[in-house]
Amino acid sequence: MKKTALILAAAAAVFGAAQARAEVVKFGIIAPFSGPFAVWGKQFKDSIDAYQKLNGKMVNGHEIQVIWRDEGAGDASKSRQFAEELILREKVQMLGGFTLTPDALAVAEVITESKMPTIILNAATAIITRKSPYFLRVSMTLPQIIKPLGEWAAKNGIKTAYTLASDYAPGHDAEDAFVKNFEKGGGKMLGKDRIPLSVTDFAPYMERVLQSKAEALFVFAPAGAPSIAMVREFDRRGLKAAGIKLLAGGEVQQIFLPSFGDSVIGTISSVHYTESNQRPENIAFRKALVDQAGPDTVPDMASIAGWDGMNLVYETVRALGPRFTGDQAIAFMKSKTYESPRGPIKFDPVERDIIQNVYIRRVEKKDGILINQDFTTVEGARDPWKDDNPNAK
Amino acid sequence: MRAVTILLDGVAYGMILFIISVGLTVTMGLMRVVNLAHGAFAMLGGYVATALTLKGVPFLVSCLLAGAAAGAAGALAEVTVFRPLYRKAELQHVLLTIGLCFIAIAALTLFAGSTPLPAIVPDWLDRMVDIGYRSYPLYRLFLIGVGAVMALGVWLIMERTLFGAKLRAAVDDAQMARAVGINVSRLFFLTFTGGCALAGFGAAVGAGIMPLEPFYALRYLVYFLIVVAVGGMGSFRGSLAAALLIGVVGTAGRYIVPQFGGFLLYLLVFGLLLWRPNGLLPPKSAA
């Protein structure tokens, strides 16, 4: 790092009053644009392009340039390679992206050594931010958004429940969060099935739920084809007709609702962003997105993370100028409090994890469009895993 | 009664697998082409059906048109890229067809985005009906019916027509068939086209269970290949048996031991193939 410092010093000497000159601040984003998770990259890009279209590319005369890298199908070695290239060759001043947990974990060492402020736009396993002091997360953790749902279910007259979760780490985290808080509230679990990721037909699982006569079913599956097939099977199999309430997380984001029939109406979910909320920030956000990516564009968790991540980059450059150290940037960002389209957000200064509202919503039909309508807000939700595991590294 | 439900679920799932895979088994048996792009042709059909249905074309008509579109794409591909391939080694087949998959995925992402497509199964079909002891999804019964009709149709063609007789002869021994004056390359062309058409139709009809998205071409490919390998390459009866077996055993397995479904399926395939390397019901040539 001595070399970089020397170069910086030399550059400063050559340019003299460097502060006054226009500079380019580069923000490198590593995300999947191809393979099974391609939709994440696309949603990040749309919202970040929309942000730049609305706010311009200049901050106080300095250009913010975004550099994209496609890490394909969740390949950790690619993620690490790109981080190195972006830092050494492209001289980015901030990194961001990361859809899956291994992609984020793979760069922890690199960003720690190079003191590179890194904004996680999705990767949701709780422990990630403890792996480097330069990680800051603007997405969520699963316990954070699922805990309120478990509590809500227990409090609102649901006595028995069943969980169906994909059998992989995020599925286990979601299941744990729901079960723990539902039981703590006095609820009784009738079954907890974990579904192999290779499964595409969910009929036998729904049949088990139906037989169990549980009052509610909590589901968790990777967003996209698996989660859609799962919710469809719930609809089709008459679980709703049998009076079973469907509880979910990101499975029924508005972007996926056209994939289901009207029978999805009434599904309860809890996430950190309600697409249809009427905050002025959200209306502006959605308009910017439509201007950028077309009239049918619907934001999701990825878009809101991209938008807020980009906002943090702009705010940092606005406050610190075009040159800053990683420590300065992280210190600045984690102290930031502002009104996001999702609601007020701030950061846990120790864990560098986002603190935000979690909304309990119900799928409804308004003006012929299926939307999520929030009806309960849990304010300032933290990541409960960190509180439960203060010393885990 | 619970067993009946599991059986119905399993058969319905098996039928989609059968409709999509039967074309693959015949082409792989007849032409000895390892066609990893089969899922891409199916996906193409599904996309066409979705586009048409959203434009207001009735569901069943769109499914048939989807079959036609996938068939046309298959015909084009057979003439342009597959024909030069028949003389090459298996590895070349794998590579070329992976290439076609990549192209199809990129192209559909370009035209239709990377999000999964909206549901197209109409309301009249997507509801519950009373089947005596319980109410049951009509859509699944519909799939069983369609699968049965398709199986019967393919069987009639294979067993009761001159075309079918020639086809069986060519699967058993292409050289001999050629020697007795059968135009094998025309057979290739027709079966390939037909197989792709069935796949496109199957993907459209089965979209309610297997959601369409650009990665469809690779996501479900393993299942199609398993049906072909377990059933026996080139064996129409074998692929029906394998599809139903995977459907029913898979469904029952998941119902009884929910977590071990993934293991079960692959262990089953592994064991079956070690036990009968040529599949359950191989055609004569391989026996």
Place this chain on the structure above:
Amino acid sequence: MSAIPQSKSDEPSALWHALPWLLALAFFFLADGYHSLGVNILIMILFTLSLDLALGYAGIITLGHAAFFGFGAYAAGLFNLHVSADPLLGLAAATLAAAALGLVTGALILHTRGETLLMLTLAIAAILHEAANHMRDLTGGDDGLAGIRPGAVFGLFRFDLWGKTSFLYCLGVLFVWFLISWRVVRSPFGRSLDGVRQNAKRMRAIGTPVWLRLVAMYALSAAMAGTAGALSAQTTRLVGLSVFELLTSGIVAVMLVLGGERRLYGAFVGATIYVLVQDVAGAINPFYWMFVIGILLVAIVLFFDGGLMGVIETARRKLRRGGAPGAAP
């Protein structure tokens, strides 16, 4: 057409043999900031080379070579976490583990051929994928196996952050494996496999223990793939479940054919071109590098038998004949 040079004059000169290694060294000194890219390329070359032994030379059709790459990667990672941080010991352990897996599975499946074999190899990788996902306590499941910290190579050369040590380390390992491969394919054993590939029945008739030789070659190839996986684990410091995916097996086959099978150097060309195309096309437009690779594949299979290496060889021969007309017979 056999890839084995027909006559002495067709043997590439020493300069040709030195070229890839010289290029790699030049890369090391010139490409600051791209060493991780270089490391990934070297690992993929080794992985592709391993497939060339099994698929190219022995004709074992497989779509499950990721099983060995992944097994080696997890073995190296677990060895590092629970046994010893020494990278070379880890490499050896992972290589042996993958070889054992290759031996056992090869013995089970290598009496089958064609598409059946293809499906069996695919099923093995899928079973390992499910197993690694399931044993979350051991493997980290979908979160990945983290915390791998290899010690210094020979106790002297520490792994630096930017992949310089990693690059030379991988290059050295690749060189060793290349020499082994070179000897093996030119040995009587290697040449007998040439016969097996072309006509197994005849070889069996003249008394060659076909099955045994196939299993031996498969295990060797598995060992090499395991080394590649171990290098990946040690240099990335993380192993993700995707190492076992069908796509991983598919991509390495793509690299092999792209470069040209049964040429050893084909692996060098194929893996390098694939990774570079993915990188360059991905940087220009991250959405559609799949399109470029797809077109490239179709074109290679249809128009350039023997892959890019085949093209290079033809060009080289033409060049030589054109450049020195007197030398022509």
